[in-house]
Amino acid sequence: MPMITARDGTQLYVKDWGQGRPVVLIHGWPLTADSWETQAVGLAEAGYRIVSYDRRGFGRSDQPWDGYDYDTLSDDLADVIVALELDDAALVGFSMGGGEVARYVSRHGARGVSRLAFVSSVAPGLLTSDANPDGAPADLFDGMRDGLRKDRPAFLRDFFKDFYGQGLTSGVSQSALDWTQGMAMMASPRATLECVTAFGMTDFTADVAQIRLPTLVVHGTADKIVPIAATAQRMAQMVPHATAIDYDGAPHGLVATHGDRLLDDLKAFLAA
Numbered sequence: 001m002p003m004i005t006a007r008d009g010t011q012l013y014v015k016d017w018g019q020g021r022p023v024v025l026i027h028g029w030p031l032t033a034d035s036w037e038t039q040a041v042g043l044a045e046a047g048y049r050i051v052s053y054d055r056r057g058f059g060r061s062d063q064p065w066d067g068y069d070y071d072t073l074s075d076d077l078a079d080v081i082v083a084l085e086l087d088d089a090a091l092v093g094f095s096m097g098g099g100e101v102a103r104y105v106s107r108h109g110a111r112g113v114s115r116l117a118f119v120s121s122v123a124p125g126l127l128t129s130d131a132n133p134d135g136a137p138a139d140l141f142d143g144m145r146d147g148l149r150k151d152r153p154a155f156l157r158d159f160f161k162d163f164y165g166q167g168l169t170s171g172v173s174q175s176a177l178d179w180t181q182g183m184a185m186m187a188s189p190r191a192t193l194e195c196v197t198a199f200g201m202t203d204f205t206a207d208v209a210q211i212r213l214p215t216l217v218v219h220g221t222a223d224k225i226v227p228i229a230a231t232a233q234r235m236a237q238m239v240p241h242a243t244a245i246d247y248d249g250a251p252h253g254l255v256a257t258h259g260d261r262l263l264d265d266l267k268a269f270l271a272a
Helices: 033-045 070-083 096-108 138-163 174-185 189-201 232-238 259-271
Strands: 003-005 011-017 022-026 049-053 089-094 113-119 215-220 243-247
Touching: 003 070, 011 033, 011 070, 022 033, 022 070, 022 096, 033 049, 033 089, 033 174, 033 259, 049 070, 070 096, 089 096, 089 259, 096 113, 096 189, 113 259, 138 174, 138 189, 215 232, 215 259, 232 243, 243 259
Parallel strands: 022 049, 022 089, 089 113, 113 215, 215 243
Antiparallel strands: 003 011, 011 049
């Protein structure tokens, strides 16, 4: 398998498809790079070089015990960019992956990167506070960890119903649900638990404040996992000249439920 060695020796599984200006796709929790299927194929066919990788602890990458904080995760992203000698790249982060994009900008100075996209992203932060009254309380993430410890397969099965908005305004096939469950169960239990803490409790406000690149913010108005008011709407206000697109009625997992529309919006943003 194509692997890149991170600075602490962790092996990261990487896909590198097509030729042209690079686009790095960073997946959400608790999935793998495969979740970008529609966009990865479509963008490669449109003439872009598509790089996607499995986050440490997930999919086909190594499963170390530690390293699930955003400093380490953004260092992994930096190591992928350096190893593949990427320049003028676009970073596209979905859900948890949006945090890696924001932290990469502040920690690594946006080296090799020319534009950013945040899709259903947790940035600038999920946790409720005076500055984020629409956020989630800390005990919500405690409950997620408790559910994962008790019965990880059952918890994830129920989680993905809200993830895709099953039975509401959208949804995916049972086959797609089964595929998603399979991706999630490839992850180590430790990584799955630790990343709940990372994406739930990390405040990216200071990271987002340093963004000066062209930025696209895409979010579903019916997102039950990452509420739009706590994240995308604040992001659009914080980032100068950000382009914000709300998908009316779309759930969190719009990479699949609205995959073709997202592909078209990414093409337009990349071509602008």
